[in-house]
Amino acid sequence: MENNNIKNRQDKDNTRRKGDKRKSGAFNGNAAARSFLLKPLSFFILLSLPGLAFSAETFNAEMLKAVGDGGDMENVNLDYFAEKGGQMPGTYQVDIYLNNQQVDSRNVEFVSLPDAPGKLYGAITPAEMAEYGVKLDAFPDLKAVAPDAQLTKPLSAYVPQATENLDINRKRYDITVPQIGVNMRPRNSVDPKRWDNGIAAFMLNYSYSGSTTQRDDSGQSKSNFVNLRSGANLGAWRLRNYSTYSNQQDDGSHGGEDTSTSKFESINTYVQRDVRFLQGGQLTLGEYSTPADVFDSIQFTGAQLASDDQMLPDSMSQFAPTVRGIAKSNAQVTIKQNGYVIYQSNVSPGPFAITDLYPSGNGGDMEVTVTESDGSTTKFNIATSSVPILQREGRFKYNLALGKYRSGNDDTQTPNFIQLSNIYGLTARTTVYGGVQYAENYRAANVGVGFDLGSVGAVSFDATQATSEFDDALGTKKGQSYRAMYAKNFEATDTNLQIAGYRYSTEGYYAFSDVQDYQKDTDNDFDNYNRSHNQRSKMQLSVNQSIGDYGSIYVSGSQQDYWGGDGKEKLLQLGYNTSIYGISYGFNYNYSKNPGMTEADQVFAFNMSVPLDKFMGPSGTWATYNMSTKRHGSTVQQAGISGTLLDDKNLSYSAQQGYENQGSGASGNASMDYKGGSGEGSLGYSYDQDTRQWSYGIQGGVLIHENGITLSQPLGDTIALVKAPGADDVDVENNSGVHTDWRGYAVVPYAQPYRKNSVTLETESFADDVDMDMNTQTVIPTRGAVVRADFKTRVGQRALVQMLFMGKPVPFGATVSLLDKDSTVTGIVSDNGEVYLTGLPETGNIMAKWGNGSNEQCKGAYTLAGSNASDPSALIKQITAQCH
Numbered sequence: 001m002e003n004n005n006i007k008n009r010q011d012k013d014n015t016r017r018k019g020d021k022r023k024s025g026a027f028n029g030n031a032a033a034r035s036f037l038l039k040p041l042s043f044f045i046l047l048s049l050p051g052l053a054f055s056a057e058t059f060n061a062e063m064l065k066a067v068g069d070g071g072d073m074e075n076v077n078l079d080y081f082a083e084k085g086g087q088m089p090g091t092y093q094v095d096i097y098l099n100n101q102q103v104d105s106r107n108v109e110f111v112s113l114p115d116a117p118g119k120l121y122g123a124i125t126p127a128e129m130a131e132y133g134v135k136l137d138a139f140p141d142l143k144a145v146a147p148d149a150q151l152t153k154p155l156s157a158y159v160p161q162a163t164e165n166l167d168i169n170r171k172r173y174d175i176t177v178p179q180i181g182v183n184m185r186p187r188n189s190v191d192p193k194r195w196d197n198g199i200a201a202f203m204l205n206y207s208y209s210g211s212t213t214q215r216d217d218s219g220q221s222k223s224n225f226v227n228l229r230s231g232a233n234l235g236a237w238r239l240r241n242y243s244t245y246s247n248q249q250d251d252g253s254h255g256g257e258d259t260s261t262s263k264f265e266s267i268n269t270y271v272q273r274d275v276r277f278l279q280g281g282q283l284t285l286g287e288y289s290t291p292a293d294v295f296d297s298i299q300f301t302g303a304q305l306a307s308d309d310q311m312l313p314d315s316m317s318q319f320a321p322t323v324r325g326i327a328k329s330n331a332q333v334t335i336k337q338n339g340y341v342i343y344q345s346n347v348s349p350g351p352f353a354i355t356d357l358y359p360s361g362n363g364g365d366m367e368v369t370v371t372e373s374d375g376s377t378t379k380f381n382i383a384t385s386s387v388p389i390l391q392r393e394g395r396f397k398y399n400l401a402l403g404k405y406r407s408g409n410d411d412t413q414t415p416n417f418i419q420l421s422n423i424y425g426l427t428a429r430t431t432v433y434g435g436v437q438y439a440e441n442y443r444a445a446n447v448g449v450g451f452d453l454g455s456v457g458a459v460s461f462d463a464t465q466a467t468s469e470f471d472d473a474l475g476t477k478k479g480q481s482y483r484a485m486y487a488k489n490f491e492a493t494d495t496n497l498q499i500a501g502y503r504y505s506t507e508g509y510y511a512f513s514d515v516q517d518y519q520k521d522t523d524n525d526f527d528n529y530n531r532s533h534n535q536r537s538k539m540q541l542s543v544n545q546s547i548g549d550y551g552s553i554y555v556s557g558s559q560q561d562y563w564g565g566d567g568k569e570k571l572l573q574l575g576y577n578t579s580i581y582g583i584s585y586g587f588n589y590n591y592s593k594n595p596g597m598t599e600a601d602q603v604f605a606f607n608m609s610v611p612l613d614k615f616m617g618p619s620g621t622w623a624t625y626n627m628s629t630k631r632h633g634s635t636v637q638q639a640g641i642s643g644t645l646l647d648d649k650n651l652s653y654s655a656q657q658g659y660e661n662q663g664s665g666a667s668g669n670a671s672m673d674y675k676g677g678s679g680e681g682s683l684g685y686s687y688d689q690d691t692r693q694w695s696y697g698i699q700g701g702v703l704i705h706e707n708g709i710t711l712s713q714p715l716g717d718t719i720a721l722v723k724a725p726g727a728d729d730v731d732v733e734n735n736s737g738v739h740t741d742w743r744g745y746a747v748v749p750y751a752q753p754y755r756k757n758s759v760t761l762e763t764e765s766f767a768d769d770v771d772m773d774m775n776t777q778t779v780i781p782t783r784g785a786v787v788r789a790d791f792k793t794r795v796g797q798r799a800l801v802q803m804l805f806m807g808k809p810v811p812f813g814a815t816v817s818l819l820d821k822d823s824t825v826t827g828i829v830s831d832n833g834e835v836y837l838t839g840l841p842e843t844g845n846i847m848a849k850w851g852n853g854s855n856e857q858c859k860g861a862y863t864l865a866g867s868n869a870s871d872p873s874a875l876i877k878q879i880t881a882q883c884h
Helices: 002-017 031-048 063-067 126-132 512-517 525-532
Strands: 090-098 101-113 116-122 163-167 172-176 201-215 219-234 237-250 259-275 281-289 299-307 323-327 331-337 340-347 350-354 366-371 377-382 396-405 416-425 430-439 442-452 458-469 476-490 495-505 535-546 552-562 568-580 583-593 601-611 621-630 635-645 651-660 665-676 679-687 691-705 708-712 719-723 745-748 757-760 770-772 776-779 786-790 793-795 797-805 815-818 826-828 834-840 843-849 857-863 876-883
Touching: 101 126, 116 163, 201 340, 219 340, 237 340, 259 340, 323 331, 323 366, 323 568, 323 583, 331 350, 340 350, 350 601, 350 621, 377 568, 377 583, 396 512, 430 458, 442 512, 458 512, 621 651, 635 665, 691 719, 708 745, 719 757, 770 834, 776 786, 793 834, 797 843, 797 857, 815 834, 826 834, 834 843
Parallel strands: 090 172, 719 786, 797 876
Antiparallel strands: 090 101, 101 116, 163 172, 201 219, 201 691, 219 237, 237 259, 259 281, 281 299, 299 396, 323 350, 331 340, 331 366, 366 377, 396 416, 416 430, 430 442, 442 458, 458 476, 476 495, 495 535, 535 552, 552 568, 568 583, 583 601, 601 621, 621 635, 635 651, 651 665, 665 679, 679 691, 691 708, 719 745, 757 776, 770 793, 797 834, 815 826, 815 843, 843 857, 857 876
């Protein structure tokens, strides 16, 4: 603890010497006072670094007289520090490691051996050892101890060849036990007993984007889109709702009529909790979607029990695809899935990549619409699918869903249905899978197999037989669908073939959602076309190729065709990105064509970014150039500047000026985005020859918990709440713009469920009156949990206290603590009875102890104000306290 105190103080002093103006207060003592501090602090530092200072077997206390002031060394007891690494007995908060794998983090009582003071062992119990994975049956002496009784001897007395070591500087307690006596666990696995369901809380994740567009030929229009994800946690249960609101307005200028359309949609509402049988899964009740591994994903209202891969140590998180495209102007991108709008935002001219789609589990291909500033639109579909279906040997993955089908499309049948699918790792290289879907108007069965072909890659094949019943002339249709998928990472060439998939369906095959969405003839020509033009085949490919120092190439594409119609739906995207002498270059090509189009939509783009700090200007500033050209169409070129500002680089900006040939003329745009601790805001302006547009947006989160309300940046599904009472405006490491509020609370917006998450507060941002023993906490949340990272803060003043007992300084090595039941203020006395303490109130009582006898401990009162303090304005007070 004292090492951390000194380190924190040294870090803060170094920051101040570098001219940090954020926190006020410097050491105001005069030269004599500083000289007075040097001597006792030198002993204190020596004492705090026993591994460096006491490398010999014994230590001659008379040496203190040589470097000290020759004070009374009576009662000095350095036995605890005589051996290398020696430490005083006591209770310390440590990370516990078993055979170099962390198994716990908690307070442990450490006891010293009578014949070897300073050599400590942990007073742990056999039950705790069993919880960490030690087989008690393998060690009879350990098993003979009562399960909840603390060990009274070192672990080696019970377990042959066992070792234990306390590293007080790293707050780490290492235990080693012969491997034969430990239950084997996968590397980096976390014991489910350590999973934390978190605290009761209500959360709201909100996102708003809007634009106001003024067109010379059609007046003013406005667009607004709100995305809301709300929820509540109680124990292991999670309540979630996902809703959107969209509004489009036109003022009816130039003889038109005012129009305004609004739509609010509740995409899903459900309750969910994890279940830990059958290798772990999630129980979901309400509106949700099925997995997209064996069958295509469908939306439903009902109940589902499904495996959760992330509960396994070697699993991967949910997948959300990257949506790429090229905008020819300041455009709006809208993404729909299963009939629902799930994303809408404004982008600048040139290539764009949307990487922040929420991994909601909603399956189905994505329809992307790019609306240009002149009102023209480009549409293409992103085919989503999974990689070959493979599982480890013995892994059983399951899904059981019962409920009623639901869709965002109009005129949809909503029959009750049941779906069962299973995937099983039969051998180390073979996986078998299959499933059934049943509804009143639909029946399907699937069977498949996947193979790990080693250096060749991974492949899977499956077939589905389906019977579909329509209400009209189509009648009953029967058909089959065959699917093959392949994936491979070619290490020799560093080529990542993410997925190559092919599906072929006979003319009578319909997917479950096709039958429900296009059940009968309607007045909707689009629906009628789809029901008579069911999918025939689909191919998709995604490749990423690294070429070392020369950059990387990506290729993705898909092709679909349909029964009953000519033509194919095609999408091809190519890109090359590289960096030469710090200058980034990018080349992108987008090709899309739908049946009925006479000519494909083809766009080529080039972009370049030059870091100005290599030549001139401040760090974090780039000069940019973008060019996009449409085949047989116009070419747009833009040059500008972009960068980041502020200490945390949480304010980004961009300004560009462009020109489009073929009559459109000049254009430009400017934008900025600020990411603060309580949310994120953006503002932009763009114009061209006929249009001027303002775009704006805010997003963030609200967390309501037992300690109040905390605002945050946009939230993920699983989050951590920092609790550091009194430590306001403290930065959270590796989270740009995240810092504690005026009460000492902050939200870390993204945490990995069922994984160890380290939450660290930056000591350089501590106020002068804030200190804590540990600035890092480890949390292990379950899915959807709000876990609390509770930091034990010491808010108060700093002081160098000289303690006198019966007119003499308290002995060297005595422990001193603040007499407050909730206090963690402690220190060790150095030479001349002096101890450095932090987090002290203005007045209080302290206790010193250097033995168990009544004449080896004392209590005293102190005050940091008045004549007792050497300099009331000093950052570190120097006072004397009488101890009785």
